[in-house]
Amino acid sequence: MRLRAFAPEDLPSLYDVCVRTADAGGDARQLYPDQDLMPTIFLAPYVALDPSLAFVVDDGSRAVGYIIGTADTGEFVRRCRQEWLPTVAGRYPAPAAIDTPSDEMLALLHTPERMIVPELAAYPAHLHIDLLPAYQRKGLGRELMTAFLAALAGRGAPAVHLGMVTANVAARAFYDRLGFHVIDVPDAGVLTYLGRSTDS
Template sequence: MSDPVLIRPIQPSDEGAVGRIAYQTGFFGQSATLYFANEPLFARLWVGPYFRGGGFACLVAESEGEILGYILGSPDPARYGRALRRVLLEKTLPRLAPLRQTWASLPYLLRASRYPSPHADWQQFPAHLHINLLPQARGSGVGKRLLAAHLKLLREAGVAGVQLATTTENRAALELYRRFDFVPLVSAQTPLWTPWLGHPAEHLGLGLRLKKLQLEKGREEGSSSS
């Protein structure tokens, strides 16, 4: 991309654009239309908690006033859970869910509750993140910039570790995480996506210790002084 891309903190007014990107990229980089017919409901469930107290160090990539991608995260599961409950209790939620589109989205919601993504130990990796880019922003270094800026903010806040859930279908994303030293911590074969992929997928839980260097340095200093 030739235009300069600004990485900036997320703002409340960004929710609509971030929700649209989430939906447009919600199926392994493609539109979530295939398995979730209700776009407003999808956006509210997947993005809403980060705009209602659950988010931390959330950033967007913007070029000429257009948001091209984002990184969303939460520093601990309890904080995110409270924000998700706020979303579910909002009086506006039923209006976002026309009956026909909601019924069409129900098979995925039921399967997701039956086949949840694996996660690593929340004590060691209390934060989580999601990153998504529009097709025109991929391969431009924007994802790398978003992730680097997000991790910097987590480290400055003293967060012990961060984790994320993905699948082996997301090859480009896996390469990005590998470059930042994320490592596989848990994995599981899941039939969640079989109706839409045509085969089971391998869910992965990746993690990165953010305090590792500090802890190792403290051990080394303790050993040298003994």
């Protein structure tokens, strides 16, 4: 088991990790007929736009977990709108109505500006972290987070935030152990926002 920088050949494995953990930490393959939809929103733009902030856990044969993110959410949103969305909008057009879970996700894809939340301004970086269930509770998440926070600090980002589904109590316990605290964001819906400094 080793932690290393992301490599382009990791992408199929990371897509698999993403969709298998996308339902509040559980397997989302049954929710979304297109298995690439969730990774297209929550994984691929990060490794395309800022691969130097992507780290993976490798079990010797494939990547089984990752951490991704950005040091500057505002700049990331701008680049998503201008650079990423045009590359995927043909396959994933904006939904005419919100009738299915896939429609809900497509609406998120087409509104990257949703990531700009005034209450998070003091936490300009943000992240996503996912590990396959068999590799959780082994200290690997902490190793990923340590590497990511150090990289953010090296980029001059003072603090980082994340949005997690409130129902994912196991993830919340993990973040609490790593020093994250709740950021009060009114009308956050199903999400809880957490943040911490990038200091080790």
